Amino acid sequence: MKQYIIIGNSAAGISAVEAIRQRDKTAKILVFSDEDYLAYCRCLISYYLAGEVKEEKILYRPESFYKENNIELLLNKKVIRVDSKRNRVICEDKSQFSYDALLIATGASPKFPETKGIKKRGVFGFRTLKDTKGIAGLLPVTKTACVLGGGLIGLKAAYGLKKRNVEVKVIIKSRQVLSQMLDFQAAGFVQKRLEENGIEIILGQDVTEIIGNGDIKAIKLDSDKAFESSLVIVGKGVSPNIDLIKETEIKFNEGILANNLMQTNIPNIYTAGDVCESFDVTRGEHSVNALWPVAVEQGKIAGANMSGDNLNYIGSLGMNSIEFFGLPVVSLGIYKVKEGDTNFTELKLCDIKANIYKKIIFKDNFIVGAIFVGDIKNSGIFLRLIRERIEVSSFKDRLLQENFGYPDIMDLVKDKEQVYV
């Protein structure tokens, strides 16, 4: 009987398992996780921290999922090495398991800067339910907190803390929030909304020291200013969990390199999710796009192909949707162009009073990216125009009109129209 091993019990891993089971009902499937929980909605830990999502609703699949799909789940079981020559994986506890096909979907871990005091108790990453429970456990004695980093994770952590009545400051090295998904102008809208709701944003400064004996007392900035703070959350980006393949012949850059079948350079080893680098359709090169929908999509393709299918992955792109205090924001593909770069053109609409900002970035007559603040209803259409590389010159003037929509592009998309007769 064929044996599949999936390292990673999250977005990519679960979606791969489902794809395998659709095609192969009998094979043995082993899923490994170095965490202690059934698969959960990782992106909801900030809502969990805020008290808006209860533990029973954070599970990604019902408890019965593993049994119903005949999956052997090994929790708290860290794989430390892949032996691609002998087709087996080796765990921290020295146990070994062999596979016919392997999926590496180990995700990513928070990066910690080398700031003085970063190892102190009370400094947390924000990635797992365990991190979240650790933070929540300190809330009864926490009045002030600092978040390092103004990316998605940092801001979400700040939101969670604020909702629990902690006075929170976000310390950001760059000149804007969300510099990995928004331009300066769009970021301004988000920053304003956060500030209006009591989250303090400090731009252009870095933390040089976390101060305190035993418990944290304060943080010090490079401007020599210091803030009282008894809790620190680090949101300085993530790096792919690739330690387990570093000594193999599996190729990697920042992440493990995947081809258009989500296969590594070793034919029976596949990879998906935050740990991998796949072809990025807007950049035209391989890139890590560490996002939930991307992980699900890639996991599905990997699982299908591991069980004999031949699905082609057209590639990933950076995209995200967030909402803070009633302000929705979507970013797709390339969101910022270097000043003076004549390869790109832009179309923009900005209404500060209405809190609406829209920007579309073109290369020749193709859309390569977009930002929507306040009004995001058509973002799915733009994602499609980007992914399917649809030439837009014939309807460019309609793109930002209120009633632009699917009917405008239906003759140009890949799938044949089904419902209009």
Place this chain on the structure above:
Amino acid sequence: MKQLYYDVKKCLGCKSCEIACALAHSLTGELFKALKEEILSLPRKKVISSKDKNYPVSCRHCKDPKCVEACMAAALVFDKEKGMVLHDESRCVGCWMCVMVCPYAAIRPNIKTKIPLRCDKCKDKDEPSCVKACPTGAIIWQEEVVVEK
């Protein structure tokens, strides 16, 4: 499995379907009372005009639904037996991931309720309310026909 189809030649763009939809999803189901409800019921269907024709746009309950794939709260699921995408509102956090990926822009944010607006085919009724509301019979409710891709 029944699906919604549209005879576009007949659609006048009068938006009767939009009103019927909003009404069907209101608390009271009566026009004048519905208008006074604390949170105004919004239509899950939108008529969009393009090149002199009108197209009612609503969720197609895709077999390979992008919204379900993107739902990071596992609130959206595809129910194979019903052939429908279902939404568990108690799990939804209003992140709008589904809005970002729907290839038809058929799921829209409702910022007030933090729950996306999406056609549920009027699940408790025999047929979707928009069907009867259309004065020209442009909305067709019939067994699915699969067009070759």
